[in-house]
Every structure is written in C-alpha cells, then in structure tokens.
Amino acid sequence: MESTNTFEKQHLLSVQDLHTSFFTDSGEVHAVNGVSFNLDEGEILGIVGESGSGKSVTAYSIMQILASTGKVVGGKILYKGDDLTKWNESKLDKFRGKCVSIIFQDPMTSLNPVFTIGNQLIEAITLHTDKRGAEAKARAIELLSLVGINEPERRLKQYPHEHSGGMRQRVMIAMALACEPDILIADEPTTALDVTIQAQILELIQSLQKKLGMAVILVTHDLGVIAEMCDNIIVMYGGRICERGTASEIFYNPKHEYTKGLLRSIPNVKDMKQRLVPISGTPINILNLPKGCPFCARCENCMKICLQEPPLEIDINENHKASCWMNIKAAFEGGCV
Amino acid sequence: MSTPLIDVRNLKQYFPVKTGLFKTEFLKAVDDVSFSINEGETLGLVGESGCGKTTVGRSILRLYEPTAGEVLYDGVPVTAKNIGRMRQNMQMVFQDPYSSLDPRMTVEDIIGEPLDVHKLYENRAERREKILTLMDYVGLNAEHATRYAHEFSGGQRQRIGIARALAVNPKFIVCDEPVSALDVSIQAQVINMFEDLQVKLGVAYLFIAHDLLVVHHISQRIAVMYLGKIVEMGKADDVNYTSIHPYTQSLMSAVPIPDPDYTRQRHRIVLQGDVPSPLHMPTGCPFRTRCRYACEQCAQEMPPLTDRGGGHMVACWVK
Numbered sequence: 001m002e003s004t005n006t007f008e009k010q011h012l013l014s015v016q017d018l019h020t021s022f023f024t025d026s027g028e029v030h031a032v033n034g035v036s037f038n039l040d041e042g043e044i045l046g047i048v049g050e051s052g053s054g055k056s057v058t059a060y061s062i063m064q065i066l067a068s069t070g071k072v073v074g075g076k077i078l079y080k081g082d083d084l085t086k087w088n089e090s091k092l093d094k095f096r097g098k099c100v101s102i103i104f105q106d107p108m109t110s111l112n113p114v115f116t117i118g119n120q121l122i123e124a125i126t127l128h129t130d131k132r133g134a135e136a137k138a139r140a141i142e143l144l145s146l147v148g149i150n151e152p153e154r155r156l157k158q159y160p161h162e163h164s165g166g167m168r169q170r171v172m173i174a175m176a177l178a179c180e181p182d183i184l185i186a187d188e189p190t191t192a193l194d195v196t197i198q199a200q201i202l203e204l205i206q207s208l209q210k211k212l213g214m215a216v217i218l219v220t221h222d223l224g225v226i227a228e229m230c231d232n233i234i235v236m237y238g239g240r241i242c243e244r245g246t247a248s249e250i251f252y253n254p255k256h257e258y259t260k261g262l263l264r265s266i267p268n269v270k271d272m273k274q275r276l277v278p279i280s281g282t283p284i285n286i287l288n289l290p291k292g293c294p295f296c297a298r299c300e301n302c303m304k305i306c307l308q309e310p311p312l313e314i315d316i317n318e319n320h321k322a323s324c325w326m327n328i329k330a331a332f333e334g335g336c337v
Numbered sequence: 338m339s340t341p342l343i344d345v346r347n348l349k350q351y352f353p354v355k356t357g358l359f360k361t362e363f364l365k366a367v368d369d370v371s372f373s374i375n376e377g378e379t380l381g382l383v384g385e386s387g388c389g390k391t392t393v394g395r396s397i398l399r400l401y402e403p404t405a406g407e408v409l410y411d412g413v414p415v416t417a418k419n420i421g422r423m424r425q426n427m428q429m430v431f432q433d434p435y436s437s438l439d440p441r442m443t444v445e446d447i448i449g450e451p452l453d454v455h456k457l458y459e460n461r462a463e464r465r466e467k468i469l470t471l472m473d474y475v476g477l478n479a480e481h482a483t484r485y486a487h488e489f490s491g492g493q494r495q496r497i498g499i500a501r502a503l504a505v506n507p508k509f510i511v512c513d514e515p516v517s518a519l520d521v522s523i524q525a526q527v528i529n530m531f532e533d534l535q536v537k538l539g540v541a542y543l544f545i546a547h548d549l550l551v552v553h554h555i556s557q558r559i560a561v562m563y564l565g566k567i568v569e570m571g572k573a574d575d576v577n578y579t580s581i582h583p584y585t586q587s588l589m590s591a592v593p594i595p596d597p598d599y600t601r602q603r604h605r606i607v608l609q610g611d612v613p614s615p616l617h618m619p620t621g622c623p624f625r626t627r628c629r630y631a632c633e634q635c636a637q638e639m640p641p642l643t644d645r646g647g648g649h650m651v652a653c654w655v656k
Contacts, residue, residue: 013595050520050521050522083489099369133520162614167611194385194386194547195385195588196587196607196608198593199590199608200607203605221521222593224550224592226595227593227595228593228600247597248597251596251597262522263521263526264523264526265521266521266525267551267553267554269550271596272550272553272554272573272574272577273554275526275532276528276529277525278522278523278524278529279526280526282490282492282493283490283522285655306412310430
C-alpha cells in the first residue's frame, strides 16, 4: 500500500490520490481515479498506457494546464512538500517553466507559426528569468546549441515552418529547458517523428537529463521507448495505476493481467513469427467506468470480486507493486496473508 | 519461374510542384522502383515519412497515374483502361479508419458498395448473404450491419474497411499503415486477422507501415525505401538481422525494442541530420548525405540493386 508517512524523505514530486474529471455535456468523465506516485531527483519515470488511460491527463494535472472543462477534484500534488493544487495562478506561473516544464507530442502545433524561433525562445527566457536583450539572446543561442541545433544564430531568425519535425521538437525542448526546470514532462515526445529522428530525440533527452540532473516523466504508449529510457515504469488503464516497478520487473515479471496482455500483444523480439495474443474486447469507455477493476471486462481471469471492488495495490517485492486481485488470491492460497 | 502475382517494373511517380510563378519542378516521390509479390505472400514496405511508400501502393492501384513504368497483375499490364476490372483483383485498406468510411452509409452499404460496383450478386438476398459472410470473416456481428461507422471504435472500423476490401474477393490487397492508428492491444487483433485471412483466402499483401517490429512479424519479405528508391529488399529475417545497407542498419538499430536488457546493451547507430527534401535530391545515392561510408562514387551514380545471395538485394557501392 502507498504509505504517506511524513517522516519519509521528501520527494521532489509526490502525487497523492489524484482524481481529475472533465465536466462534459454527457456527464462527468473520470479521467484519472486515484493515482499516486513519487518522483525523485534525476529519475526517469515512464507512464505507459493506451489512449484514454489517463496518462496525459495525469501529466497535465501536474502542470495545472487542463482544458477549461477539466478539474482536479481530489488528491494532492506536492512539489517539494507544497500542495500546488491550492496555489493561485500567479504562483503557478512562476512554477511552470522554472520548476516543471512540458513538451508535447506535436511540435508542429506547439510553436506559433507567425513568430520566429528566436522570438518565441527569447520570450520564454524573459518571462521566466531576469535576462533581457542581448543577454537573453545569448542564452537562446546557448540553449539551441545545447539541444544540438547547428548554426543557432541563423536558426533564431527562422520560422517554425523552415524546420523539420525533429528540429522543431529540439526547439521545444530548448524552450522547456530555458530556466533549467527540476522536472521535464515529455508527453509522447516522439510519437509524431520517424524512427531515426525518434532515436535522436530520445538520446538528446537522455543526455540532457544526465547533464542537467533533472527528473523526467515520459508519457507514451510505446513500450519500446519505455523499455529504452525509463528507470521506473507506471502502467495505467482506465485512469488507474495497474502496476508499477522497475523496468526489468515490469517487462520480465509482469503481475497485472493488463500488462501481461500488453506484452503478449506486441511481436516477440526473440521469435518474430510467434503468433500475437491480443487482448480481447475494445478499450474502456471512460464515460462508463466499471465499479471494480477497470480492466475486468477484457480480462481472461476476471473473478467475481474484480467486478465489485477495485483491487488493492500490493507489494510484489520492494521494486514492484501491482493492483490485481489475482495476486491477492495467489497470496491467500500461498498462505502469505 | 512462375509469373508473380504482382510485378512492378521501373515504377516512377513524379508530382509537379510549382516553385515559382512560371517554374514547375518535379518531386520524385517514387523513382524507378521494381519488385514483385507472389501469390499469398506478404511484402512489407518500410521507410520514413516522405520516402514514397504510400505512393507506391497508390500507384499500383492507379489512384495516381504513374509517370513511367508498369505494373503487371498475373502477367497482364494494369492500364487506365482495364483498371476498373482490375480492381476486382486488387484492393486497398487505408490508414485512417475514421476518414476512409463514409459517415452517412451503414456498414451494410459500405461493405456492399464494391459488390454493387462490380455487380457481384443476382438478388438482394445474395447481396445480404455475402455481406454477412464478410462481416463474419472480420469478426463483426450480423447486428452491426445497420449501424453507422461512427458507432464503432477504431479497431472495429478498420475491420469494416478490411471487409470492404475483401468484398470483391481480391487476390491482392495494399495495406497502407492499417494498424498505425490503433491502440497496441487492438493492433494485435487486426494483425492476427490479416494473418488468418491470408491463410483462409490466399490473399497477398503489400504491407506498408513504419512500425518495423510489426512489419517484420507479418511479412515474409521486406523492402526498405529511402527517398523514393528501394535500398534493400530480401527475406524479413535477412533485412532485419543481417542488413547490409547502412540506412537499413541505422533504421533497425533505431527501433525501440520492448525488452529493457536487450535494448540497453545493443549498439545503436544514430543518424545525423534530417532526410533531404525530395525536391532537391542529392546526386547519386540519395542516402549519401547522412551515410557514414559515403565515397566519391556515391555522389556520382545511384548504385543498382544487386543480389547479395538468396534474393537479398542491396543498392550500395560501399557495402
């Protein structure tokens, strides 16, 4: 179980029982239902899930940049021990960029087409730091070279459309790093990019993480990207955390039926021709969440209790937690409980 | 050797692009591409965006009028005149299951349209029966027949698209990124269905995708494209595990593998720079601007595709 012992060491970011809902015409959509996790300095945390699993909404909740219909309806988000859901807008403005930054999936739409790269980058710098004029420009050039863009002086004068997708994502990263945040949230940062460009960007994020020592939350649906990048992984489904643990625990010792199904439904690298085992059924409709485990409708081993009660999170070992009744059943049968 | 089902010979597809008031340049989307596909075979076509892989698929079905070259179906050239009839043998499944289905048509009408066009039934009862058989093939319930496309999830829509392609009982289907828009757990359902249909109906696929793991899984052979040209082609395992062309090598090493131990210790070749604009293609080999081995000859002439043993074709001067 997640402990909230205050005597434990303070985490850089601690999300506790987060509930985020969207209030739409068709009713309240519970996008995130009780998500808790901690993030420490220099950690790369991966959040993986399918569309509608609540992974992006979790990230947006941390940044407090939800769409106007969205609201954090419960739980706490502690940044260095201070609950930011209670902050006002001006305090949040100082927090965003300086403490936490975000890069998005689509670098094409995240940049403003009518301003030059330099304009937008310098704007970010002057907003968040006390650098002005030539000093800000020098910082912009420094940032562009940091993210591996050649001829940064010339690039500053160019518009976003003059850059390729990979270049634009580099510019976005430069902008996000403008005031050296403690946490970088990357929301599907390479989904819109080609494989070889994806490799460049992932390598860039990794090397910047090492160089600047920031923590990274990587949100993606791509298990390959997660496997390559992350120390710790959270698997989400239907707005809840199914399973969390170190990369090797999640990939080699999955303990939630959804994670197991997900790993069976991608080609096996050791035997490419092995037939895939899909997860049956269709993705969850978050307008109509089940009472129990969100995965119960698609789970092969669904039991009576799964329909009625959301599963408790139990420790598999010190690096691994899972929320599946199967584990609790196994523990009972093994006489451990 | 027996006649291949599909034989693409020196296919070229250039698109005119206005680059000035009176100036028109040609964008060479597909430049001299040749390959063949046998009956019941799957050829995977991979490459990065803009490499022309989708254009190849569309040119085979004459959704574009090819600039040069020809496509033979079972030894018969596909021409503008006979394409109507030819499309009884060749069909296509599109990437986006949201925009490729008419929102105002019921599932029954969507799947029935190819039957109407090619007049493949005697009476209403036969049409209905055929549609229900097709729906059963792709795992849709009979009660779905009267519903509209928007009532379905992405995976189910893709099933409708596949049923529509199968309606005329084709021998060959171009699958243009058929699973890219789907969630991982649904992808596997659709991939398995493609495999089952191939066993059941003996249909051949040109499977276009950018997900190399999926392509390797489903294809017997793979062709790799770069800027309108095929740079390497051969058996799926050869192209993946013992690739020869420097582009294929870096492409394969860039694929994130969902296996942490494996992926963290392998040697990765990260390509520098971006793909050049297809409007201003480098002379000679298109890959030379990003290639580690590029030499003088590469700048002068495009290397031909040569057989390196067992049908493993590579276009490279150095390797």
